[in-house]
Amino acid sequence: MTLFSFEAKKIGGTQKGLLIIAACLLLKLLFLFVFPEQKDPRILLSQKQYDTYLASLHGMNTPEKANWIQEDNEEIGRIIGIHEQMSQDYQQGRITWEEWDDYNDEFSSACLRQNASEIFLEKEEQFSQQPWYLPPAHYIYEYGWQTVFTLQKFPDIFLLFAVILMAAQCFPAEAAEGMLPILLSAKDGRRKLYCSKLLALMSLSLVSALISDGLEAGVFALRGWLGDSHAPIYSISTFAECPMYIPLGKAYWLCLGVRTVVTVLFAGMVFGLSIFIRNAANLIFTALCLLLLPLFLGNVGLFFHGGLLCGSRVLLGMGSGVSLSLCLTVAALYSAAALILGARRHQRGL
Amino acid sequence: MLWKLTKFELKKLVKSKFFLIAAVLLLLVNMLLSGPKEKEQWRYFGSGRQAVAWDRDGYDKLASLTPEEKRDFENAMEEKYGEDVFSPFSSYNLEMYNLPGYFGNEISDGKLITCEMLLRMGNEMTQKFRGEVVPRSKFFGREAILSGNKYEIRRNLQILSLYSAPIREMTYMIYGWWEYLSSNTPMLMSLLLILLLCAGIFTREKEQGMFLLLQTSKYGHGKTLVAKFLAGGISAAMITILFHAGSLLMVYLNSGLMGGTQPMYTKQPMELFPFSLSVWQFAVLSLLCKIFAAVIASVLLCGISSLCKNSVVSYGAGVVVLGGCVLLTLFPPDFELLAGPLTLSRTQWYFNTYYTANHFGYPVLWVIVQVVIWSLVAACLIILSHKVYNRKRSKL
Numbered sequence: 128m129t130l131f132s133f134e135a136k137k138i139g140g141t142q143k144g145l146l147i148i149a150a151c152l153l154l155k156l157l158f159l160f161v162f163p164e165q166k167d168p169r170i171l172l173s174q175k176q177y178d179t180y181l182a183s184l185h186g187m188n189t190p191e192k193a194n195w196i197q198e199d200n201e202e203i204g205r206i207i208g209i210h211e212q213m214s215q216d217y218q219q220g221r222i223t224w225e226e227w228d229d230y231n232d233e234f235s236s237a238c239l240r241q242n243a244s245e246i247f248l249e250k251e252e253q254f255s256q257q258p259w260y261l262p263p264a265h266y267i268y269e270y271g272w273q274t275v276f277t278l279q280k281f282p283d284i285f286l287l288f289a290v291i292l293m294a295a296q297c298f299p300a301e302a303a304e305g306m307l308p309i310l311l312s313a314k315d316g317r318r319k320l321y322c323s324k325l326l327a328l329m330s331l332s333l334v335s336a337l338i339s340d341g342l343e344a345g346v347f348a349l350r351g352w353l354g355d356s357h358a359p360i361y362s363i364s365t366f367a368e369c370p371m372y373i374p375l376g377k378a379y380w381l382c383l384g385v386r387t388v389v390t391v392l393f394a395g396m397v398f399g400l401s402i403f404i405r406n407a408a409n410l411i412f413t414a415l416c417l418l419l420l421p422l423f424l425g426n427v428g429l430f431f432h433g434g435l436l437c438g439s440r441v442l443l444g445m446g447s448g449v450s451l452s453l454c455l456t457v458a459a460l461y462s463a464a465a466l467i468l469g470a471r472r473h474q475r476g477l
Numbered sequence: 478m479l480w481k482l483t484k485f486e487l488k489k490l491v492k493s494k495f496f497l498i499a500a501v502l503l504l505l506v507n508m509l510l511s512g513p514k515e516k517e518q519w520r521y522f523g524s525g526r527q528a529v530a531w532d533r534d535g536y537d538k539l540a541s542l543t544p545e546e547k548r549d550f551e552n553a554m555e556e557k558y559g560e561d562v563f564s565p566f567s568s569y570n571l572e573m574y575n576l577p578g579y580f581g582n583e584i585s586d587g588k589l590i591t592c593e594m595l596l597r598m599g600n601e602m603t604q605k606f607r608g609e610v611v612p613r614s615k616f617f618g619r620e621a622i623l624s625g626n627k628y629e630i631r632r633n634l635q636i637l638s639l640y641s642a643p644i645r646e647m648t649y650m651i652y653g654w655w656e657y658l659s660s661n662t663p664m665l666m667s668l669l670l671i672l673l674l675c676a677g678i679f680t681r682e683k684e685q686g687m688f689l690l691l692q693t694s695k696y697g698h699g700k701t702l703v704a705k706f707l708a709g710g711i712s713a714a715m716i717t718i719l720f721h722a723g724s725l726l727m728v729y730l731n732s733g734l735m736g737g738t739q740p741m742y743t744k745q746p747m748e749l750f751p752f753s754l755s756v757w758q759f760a761v762l763s764l765l766c767k768i769f770a771a772v773i774a775s776v777l778l779c780g781i782s783s784l785c786k787n788s789v790v791s792y793g794a795g796v797v798v799l800g801g802c803v804l805l806t807l808f809p810p811d812f813e814l815l816a817g818p819l820t821l822s823r824t825q826w827y828f829n830t831y832y833t834a835n836h837f838g839y840p841v842l843w844v845i846v847q848v849v850i851w852s853l854v855a856a857c858l859i860i861l862s863h864k865v866y867n868r869k870r871s872k873l
Contacts, residue, residue: 147793154797163808284800292793300789303684408681408788409495412673415796416503419669423510423662 130319135327142296148289148335152342155285159346165274169242176243184247184266188254192266199240200248206230206237253367261372262359269363271352272375276365279382279438282418283390286339287436290332290390291414294397297324298473299407307405311476321473325398325466332394336387344383353379365439369446382438388455389435392462393418396432399465402472429454432461479700479707486708490674500670500716507666507720511657511727525732529652533735535592536649538584553579554590563594592650599743600646606748610640632840636831639751647743651736654756655744657728663720664767664822668799670716671771675709675778676795680788702866706779706859713775714768721764751831763824766844773818773851774799780858784865813843818851 138144170177184192213234217227247266254264301307310316347353356376360366363375373381397414404410421433428434429444435458445451490496542550554562561567573587580589614636621629682688691701728734737757742750747759754762778795785791802817809816809826813834820826821844833840 288793288796288800292789295789404495406495406788408673408677408792411789411792411796412499412669415672416499416669419665420506423506 130315130323131326134320134323135330138293138296138324138327139331142293142300144289144293144296144331147292148331148338151285151289152335152339155283155339156342156346158285159278159343160350162274162278164270164350164352165277166270167246169246170270173239173242176240177246180240180243180247181266181268187265188251188263193251193255196244196247196251200244203237203241203244206233207241210234253364257361257367258370261361261370264362265355265358267355267358267362271347271350271354272363273365275347275352275379276363276439276442279379280440281422282433282436283339283343283386284418286336286390287393287418289335290328290394291397291411293328293331294394294401294414295407295410297328297398298401299405299410302405303407311473317474317476318470321470325395328394328398329391333387333391336390340383340387344379360442366442366446369443371442371446373442378442379438382441385441385451385455386436386438389432389458392458393432393436396462396465399462399467399469402469430457432458478696479704482696482700482704483707483711486678486704487711490678490708490712496670496673499673503666503670504720504723507663508723508727510662511660511724511731526730529733529735531588532592532650532652533733534584535588536596536735538580538589539592539596540648550579550589551593554586557586558590562590563597565594565598567594595650596647599650602745603644603647603743603748607640607644607742610749611637614640627838628835628840631838632831632833635833635840636751639831642753644742645740645753647736647739649736649739651739651744651756653728653732653734654737654760656732657721657725657734658760658763658825660724661822663724664717664770664819665803667713667717667720667767667771668774668803668819670720671709671713671775672778672792672795672799674712674716675775676782676792677788678705678709678779679782680785680791683786684788699863699866702783702863703859705783706776706862709775709779710772713771717768717771718764721767725760747825747829749830750828752828759824759828762828766824766827767822769848769851770819770821773821773855774802776855776858777818780855780862783862814850816847818847818854821847821851 184196213222213227213230216222217224222230250266257264298307301310310320313320344353353376355362356379357374359372360375360378361369361371393414396417397410400413401410404413417431418433418436421428421431422437424431424434426444426447426449429441429449430453434440434444435454441451441454444454539547551563558570558573559567573590574585576582576585578584578586578589614633618630618633618637621633679688682691694701725734736744737760738755741747741752741754741756741759744756750759777798781794781798782791785794802819805815805817806819806823809820824844827842827844827847832843834843834846836846
């Protein structure tokens with residue numbers, strides 16, 4: 128226990144681990160505050176119309192709503208489509224000024240509503256293609272959640288970077304400072320030291336992951352992106368083809384939970400590798416490769432830490448039948464293997 | 478002497494065992510990821526390469542015909558299979574694929590009809606898109622003259638001269654090239670290796686205690702520093718070329734390359750590509766832009782390394798800078814000047830229209846503006862590194 132608290136103090140204080148975590152979290156906060164909402168550009172052109180449509184359609188999709196959207200879109204198309212004809216009719220005196228004026232009002236309103244109507248028609252088409260056995264999707268303001276899950280497509284690089292740096296400060300730093308031979312010759316310098324360093328690193332990683340998750344959820348809530356959390360995930364475009372019923376709020380918490388667990392497992396794996404790769408720079412590079420390469424592998428990437436750290440990919444994978452528990456077990460096995468091999472190598476000495 | 482020093486630095490960078498293993502592994506991963514993306518039409522042929530080879534025969538035959546021969550062939554096909562035989566919605570029958578066809582046992586009619594139909598469709602699309610540019614440009618040009626906007630007047634005049642040139646018709650479909658051009662994997666893999674090479678270029682010397690020796694050496698004044706930057710830049714360029722060559726090779730092996738000599742604007746979504754470059758020339762231009770982006774990334778990383786005390790900090794800052802640049806490429810900011818140097822690696826983004834910046838009323842291609850800006854930033858960073866280097870020297 129004494130060794131553990133000493134190592135925790137060393138990683139967090141002497142080697143500036145806490146400072147690194149604070150800096151990374153601060154950078155993350157700044158990034159999250161600055162990151163633009165992933166809005167459909169058509170909304171920017173007709174925000175009011177979009178709001179009006181949303182207010183009247185908000186909530187569960189029903190056949191009546193679907194019909195209304197289709198009819199409204201057809202009506203808009205019809206009004207805009209006859210503009211040239213009406214203009215000619217008016218010029219040739221086939222319609223009166225009053226009729227032309229009424230038509231112009233309708234035409235202006237149709238032009239204004241066109242973007243919003245198209246957006247909801249696209250949503251309706253998305254919903255109509257979803258399997259019949261799923262509970263109906265919801266019409267919600269989806270762009271907040273879209274942004275949240277766009278960010279979840281990538282690992283939390285700020286937090287992971289802090290974890291990698293802390294792991295690189297454990298044995299590689301001792302080796303660089305020439306302390307490793309002395310530590311190895313000390314009474315508790317092998318198994319106990321290994322376990323204390325590992326525990327200290329994993330505890331710090333867990334705490335920083337929890338703080339990072341809290342901060343992230345806080346920023347998203349402050350920016351108003353977490354509304355309508357009871358709607359099923361396939362209500363938003365990212366998961367339109369994901370046939371899995373889970374509310375958006377729960378899906379987000381699941382992503383954060385998985386990310387926290389995998390961050391700790393990843394810290395363990397990098398720690399295990401640090402026994403073999405004692406050069407800090409090489410270790411950072413290897414850890415980055417392990418994080419980034421699975422992102423290119425599609426669903427196979429979910430069997431690696433890098434893939435599991437991307438919440439959106441996890442949810443999409445689960446939707447296509449990949450077992451989350453199997454993926455987590457495989458990732459835990461990698462970490463365990465790296466840790467056991469690392470422990471054996473450390474036990475053997477230099 | 479500088480070249481000798483640079484060669485020495487290059488040797489130092491590349492001979493590390495860890496780097497060599499990482500480079501080989503990443504190159505292999507890059508080549509595996511550049512492999513075939515399963516395409517529906519390939520299933521009938523076994524592989525993409527066989528599918529493209531099958532198509533190539535048809536295009537070769539059509540390209541070898543004189544205009545008269547081609548007209549005769551088209552008339553004969555319309556007479557034999559109906560007037561709408563070359564339309565996209567015409568019905569095909571097995572008879573078309575029987576041999577002998579119009580050209581005897583050499584090639585079936587069906588293959589030639591499919592090739593001709595695809596070419597016609599492609600050419601119509603190109604005509605449609607590019608045909609809309611000139612009238613619109615005239616309209617906007619007139620508006621600009623009325624409002625006295627000199628930039629818009631000049632820009633529209635340039636657009637008129639660029640897009641009024643006669644459109645070259647495509648004679649081959651473009652296969653393989655676009656997969657190579659639109660893949661980001663080689664660039665990302667190269668960046669990882671560049672990070673490994675350059676982020677520790679100075680800090681490694683400091684950690685090994687060599688910095689003091691370098692400071693006291695004859696060429697330590699600044700030549701060593703410049704040599705390190707040069708070595709970083711050269712290795713970044715070489716890595717980028719190697720990874721892109723690997724990717725192109727895999728595309729070639731998997732699906733073959735066809736249509737390299739066709740104009741770039743015949744390929745969707747590059748219909749509005751303003752110049753008359755062919756596909757392979759555009760691939761070279763794209764590679765040059767990527768090499769430039771990689772060299773700038775190497776200068777940034779070397780600069781950071783020269784300002785940092787140890788490798789962990791240097792790699793940390795390097796990851797943050799590179800990560801930020803990649804993010805700016807994935808989510809481009811509204812304000813173009815804030816786009817990082819790596820946006821240059823997305824060449825299509827800069828060339829899918831006539832994309833210019835307003836510089837004192839003169840339209841300048843954004844890609845040129847970015848190259849100039851990032852060259853200046855790189856030069857400033859080298860000067861700053863030099864100052865810090867010499868300041869440390871005077872403190873000794």
